[in-house]
Amino acid sequence: METPEGLRAILADPAGAVIGLDFDGTLSPIVPDPDAARIHPRGPALLARLGERIGAVVIVTGRPAAKAVEYGSLAGVPGLVVLGHYGLERWEAGTLTAPPVHPGLARVRAELPPLISGIEGARFEDKERSVAVHTRQAAQPQAALDALRDPVAKLAAEAGLAVEPGKFVLELRPPGVDKGMALSAFLAERAARSVLFAGDDLGDLAAFAAVRASGLPGVTVFSGSAEITVEADIVVDGPDGVMDLLGSIADAIGS
Numbered sequence: 001m002e003t004p005e006g007l008r009a010i011l012a013d014p015a016g017a018v019i020g021l022d023f024d025g026t027l028s029p030i031v032p033d034p035d036a037a038r039i040h041p042r043g044p045a046l047l048a049r050l051g052e053r054i055g056a057v058v059i060v061t062g063r064p065a066a067k068a069v070e071y072g073s074l075a076g077v078p079g080l081v082v083l084g085h086y087g088l089e090r091w092e093a094g095t096l097t098a099p100p101v102h103p104g105l106a107r108v109r110a111e112l113p114p115l116i117s118g119i120e121g122a123r124f125e126d127k128e129r130s131v132a133v134h135t136r137q138a139a140q141p142q143a144a145l146d147a148l149r150d151p152v153a154k155l156a157a158e159a160g161l162a163v164e165p166g167k168f169v170l171e172l173r174p175p176g177v178d179k180g181m182a183l184s185a186f187l188a189e190r191a192a193r194s195v196l197f198a199g200d201d202l203g204d205l206a207a208f209a210a211v212r213a214s215g216l217p218g219v220t221v222f223s224g225s226a227e228i229t230v231e232a233d234i235v236v237d238g239p240d241g242v243m244d245l246l247g248s249i250a251d252a253i254g255s
């Protein structure tokens with residue numbers, strides 16, 4: 001495969017590059033229990049190598065930023081920025097900045113668990129600034145997700161929250177921010193000269209669009225799985241493939 005223009009730009013001028021990465025499904029293999037997710041074993045060392053030479057490495061995730069740092073063992077990655085909750089939170093050099101919790105969260109925290117209690121295998125995740133319902137552990141994950149779509153959408157609308165669908169998950173989160181907005185603002189802040197973003201799920205599409213809209217030499221990387229197909233400049237085989245790609249970038253720019 002010919003090296004995409006965006007990747008060539010990153011290799012030619014690493015100090016001007018931003019490498020943006022999703023967490024679950026991209027850096028961290030998908031597992032049934034959201035609390036059991038951990039970064040790929042090669043992740044921390046690879047990101048540390050990239051952090052030394054790349055202009056900026058930024059993780060843009062639906063997780064709380066501190067959870068991504070913890071589950072990723074990432075506190076020591078040089079210069080790392082983590083934008084959590086789709087850009088609502090920012091973690092940098094051990095400091096977390098975040099807005100107040102959205103007032104609608106109290107209502108969904110109270111009403112979502114009873115609403116999903118009739119759905120076999122459905123699981124509630126409380127992320128403080130958002131909540132999620134997962135169906136991966138149901139006997140029929142897709143049917144369970146489909147059964148939840150309308151009641152979850154109704155509850156979210158009444159609480160003034162947005163629904164973010166993903167891999168066997170529906171999140172209820174504050175509106176007005178997405179991974180594309182978060183990445184675009186970060187590129188501007190860093191005066192980036194090139195960009196790569198890697199993701200695996202529907203929430204990452206906004207970041208892919210931001211790469212394309214940035215006007216920079218850019219490359220989108222899809223961490224492929226059997227669960228979803230998305231067009232991107234480079235498609236790799238899940239987190240193993242992401243690690244191979246990041247490793248080849250780190251090797252090419254030296255350490």
Ligand SMILES: O=P(O)(O)OC[C@H]1O[C@H](O[C@H]2O[C@H](CO)[C@@H](O)[C@H](O)[C@H]2O)[C@H](O)[C@@H](O)[C@@H]1O
Pocket residue numbers: 022023024025029030031032033034035037060061062063125127132134136166167168169171201203
């Ligand atoms: O933006 P991301 O970093 O990709 O986070 C998106 C959501 O990821 C998590 O759920 C997903 O991964 C779980 C662990 O592998 C898996 O069990 C689940 O089916 C996936 O949807 C996380 O639990 C959510 O809170 C994140 O928002």
